[in-house]
Amino acid sequence: MKSVYVLGPFVGAVSLAGLSAVQANDDVLQRQANPAEQVLQTVDYANTRYSKLDQINAGNVKKLRAAWTFSTGVLRGHEGSPLVVGNMMYVHTPFPNIVYALDLDKDGVIVWKYEPKQDPNVIPVMCCDTVNRGLAYADGAVILHQADTTVVSLDAKSGKVNWSVVNGDPKKGETNTATVMPVKDKVIVGIAGGEFGVQCHVTAYDLKTGKRVWRGYSVGPDEQLIMDPEKTTSLGKPVSKDSSIRTWEGDQWKTGGACTWGWFSYDPKLDLMYYGSGNPSTWNPVQRPGDNKWSMTIWARNPDTGMAKWVYQMTPHDEWDYDGINEMILTDQTIDGRERTLLTHFDRNGFAYTLDRATGELLVAEKYDPAVNWASKVDMDKGSKTYGRPLLVERYSTEQNGEDTNSKGICPASLGSKDQQPAAFSPRTGLFYVPGNHVCMDYEPFRVSYTPGQPYVGATLAMYPAPNSHGGMGQLTAWDNLKGKIVWSNPEQFSVWSGVLATAGDVVFYGTLEGYLKAVDAKTGKELYKFKTPSGIIGNVMTYQHKGKQYIGILSGVGGWAGIGLAAGLTDPNAGLGAVGGYTALSQYTNLGGQLTVFSLPE
């Protein structure tokens, strides 16, 4: 297979001509085309996390130095990154979800601060730390999705509330950790609660007013799913009537999870948005027979109507909590002389999927972590009955081993070969840069009954480094999405729980749980620079340009699922769904914090 890498339409010199105001959000599109700014957590609609800025490059990055810093005043896990619009930087925090507007012309003076009033009882309902993956900017507004599911539009200049709307009910286990995606005249939001039996959904609100436009569920009747049995396809075929509820026993879909706490992508040309749905509830597979559609699924929807164009379920009938919510990275790449509109997705289940995003056609599905053992492969035989499904390895099937049996040595652990921490794609190398975990688990499902607002997990876990370890519990991997092959992989002592940034300077940046910001050569992976920030990094590296100078920004603040032991002060090794025991050594390297460090080259 001969492959030529070209810039995707949203990362490079794309012409926006012909896109009318109703077709796409002009402001967001224009600003994401300007690498001086960052208006989306995902850097661009394509989720490439690639910046055209190249002042800082592989040759000079070793001279990088901290330029200024900012304490958020909040401890616990800091996911996401700041945004930059003009001379303003917008910084968010974990619960209580404070938003700061900083003036970059004045060394980060605080122009305004927005601190929502939230019931602290939302905290115990959040499964894996009180993180928030950040703000989005569109049309002069900064949009915050709070832990308690309140979506707030703030005037970017004054911090005054334009509107706010409540998306869910924490008393039923509905919470939020995700960012939102402004697209056209709407803002797209998801919801969390897969450990509480929430029937999850994606909702579009009017960007100007906050009025609800549509809501599409992940599980339930076709009407709730906004799915056309004849026109919505899966692996090229119509899904047919009641494709979801036919794969659940009785009413179990009503507490079926399949949450939507990950990232959103958008292709303005195809006018389709993409995201993944999470685990079916409970985590005890014996208790919920069937494929549990459309949990663990990649979704393509029309953003105006919510109508599902296609779906692809990666992990039917999940037995391991391999949430499918990780980001969908959209690239246009040439395969065998034909330019294709691709979607690449590094799933928690350890497989990296390459699909045609126009049709949902499955092109590649390969393991991106050699430790993965729960399935031998994904069946790529189009003629096979199990086409597109993972071929399970019996001994690691927690369903087959049954309730109250401890299935040992399953790889990856529930937190996946990669979790929400987003990968990056450089059109200059054609490589994807994947922050990852190298962690296995023992998993023991048990029977659980549903009570609204109470944990509905039904499994006990223990996590630990993968055997025959390559030197740690994580790595940064360069991935070829056309061949389905690892190009290089740098081991790290702990999971790389930080979002990666690739730049036109051929530098790839990421953070480590110990707190290092690292820069490596995009071609070779060679480490070029590192700096120990105050706290462990689970934030996403970002870059911007101010007064002609390129800066790199990163939020420190250890936490998230991997750091939940430190973040929440837990010591029982089985707590944090097994993560506490797996990451105990982390406390030797870092402490809770909440800081932004901004780097630049010396004058």
Add this chain to the structure above:
Amino acid sequence: MKSVYVLGPFVGAVSLAGLSAVQANDDVLQRQANPAEQVLQTVDYANTRYSKLDQINAGNVKKLRAAWTFSTGVLRGHEGSPLVVGNMMYVHTPFPNIVYALDLDKDGVIVWKYEPKQDPNVIPVMCCDTVNRGLAYADGAVILHQADTTVVSLDAKSGKVNWSVVNGDPKKGETNTATVMPVKDKVIVGIAGGEFGVQCHVTAYDLKTGKRVWRGYSVGPDEQLIMDPEKTTSLGKPVSKDSSIRTWEGDQWKTGGACTWGWFSYDPKLDLMYYGSGNPSTWNPVQRPGDNKWSMTIWARNPDTGMAKWVYQMTPHDEWDYDGINEMILTDQTIDGRERTLLTHFDRNGFAYTLDRATGELLVAEKYDPAVNWASKVDMDKGSKTYGRPLLVERYSTEQNGEDTNSKGICPASLGSKDQQPAAFSPRTGLFYVPGNHVCMDYEPFRVSYTPGQPYVGATLAMYPAPNSHGGMGQLTAWDNLKGKIVWSNPEQFSVWSGVLATAGDVVFYGTLEGYLKAVDAKTGKELYKFKTPSGIIGNVMTYQHKGKQYIGILSGVGGWAGIGLAAGLTDPNAGLGAVGGYTALSQYTNLGGQLTVFSLPE
């Protein structure tokens, strides 16, 4: 007056020969003579805060860059500084007073952590934030004095408790914010509680066992004071019998305050230790007639017996809360051809005092902030009845204006022209570098009754920038202690609440409440470098050398009295004894935090 500056005996090339083990703590003396290490918060026994390290100098300091950072995991005010002994760094935090031992050979990996269990009810008993001014090192032990007054000796290698002893009772308002001074075979500790009517004292414990050796009170009968009416002198004359209780009405001395939460100095040659005592309780002067001796006093004591050698009361019958606890800086300087053993002290009351530390003879007493208006001068006429006393300005006398009368426009405010933030002395320039406040107040005393453990303040305050302001609420001032004159003074927007460091590189370092670490030229005050750390700085700049390279370290973490509004989330302008209203603008510049930033020159 011709003056020649020479190195004091403890800061320079002093010969330690002839000092026997019982005469001084060899370990502490030897280590403080090695500028690679820092074993005392005060840098040396003389409290000069001067380092002989000169790799970083006035010529190259502009190239300084953050080398590594460390989050303490604790918010609120971070006073004091880390210590460095060998390859180990010891970092403390505010309440809950965690101690971290970091390995400098391994990028600050945490070797051990000690977290005391303290009743959080101590927090409301701490008058002005939950700060702690840090650890001391001696003979293989790290000594921590907790907020709840527990003094703990920790094995420096393992963090295991050697011994611990309780110095006071928070239920009676007795708390601690200060560091300790190990001297010879003892450790000297003070106590706080001047806002709770505590009868305060200094106590010596055995360094090896924690056994109490002596305790000398600030107010009370001679026996409790460890004072010899015939041999203890004040301004050259014996104090005479019952010198303290004769200056109080009835039993009021029993709730008389005069606390000891500042710094300790020691002169091994004279074998005398020095410190200041704080305000008499209550803050309502009408309620406690008399001079209230020996509050507001500089003390010289024998560290083995506690016996007071001399005392000097700076502010008899305090009417403004001008605590006398600021540091005593010991220098040997030549005046008119005669080498004298000097003690220089920048008092909260706005006067800088130079005394002969052998005898307590008063040599110089001049205002070091031009705003000071409560007294016209200190009477220096040895023949006068008021010799050594401040000459009051009637309109600013809160006693004369009386209870329930708001005395307006008093300068300085209660937090003084300088508070605990320690000054530095460079023997190379002969100048003192004084971090200061430029703040005035309105002060209204009111009647209050004493209840153990309850606030016993009796005054309402409002603080605000000094009128005809020089550009801010604070400054760094270079002071000539022999002439009693300002050499230069750099204004700052807010109080300089950070301890200063002077180095042999002719650089003076300090931090600002907005969070800048600044470096200025020791001769001219010209700003050479600044860096915005994550949070406001109230910590003390320190330096050390590791593997041949000089580093600068500073704790960020806004708080302390000036930052109490931010630190404790207070909004009533009169809260924090008036500081909240005075420093409201600070919230535009920084947030709570707790970080160490370590700087070095690039390779």
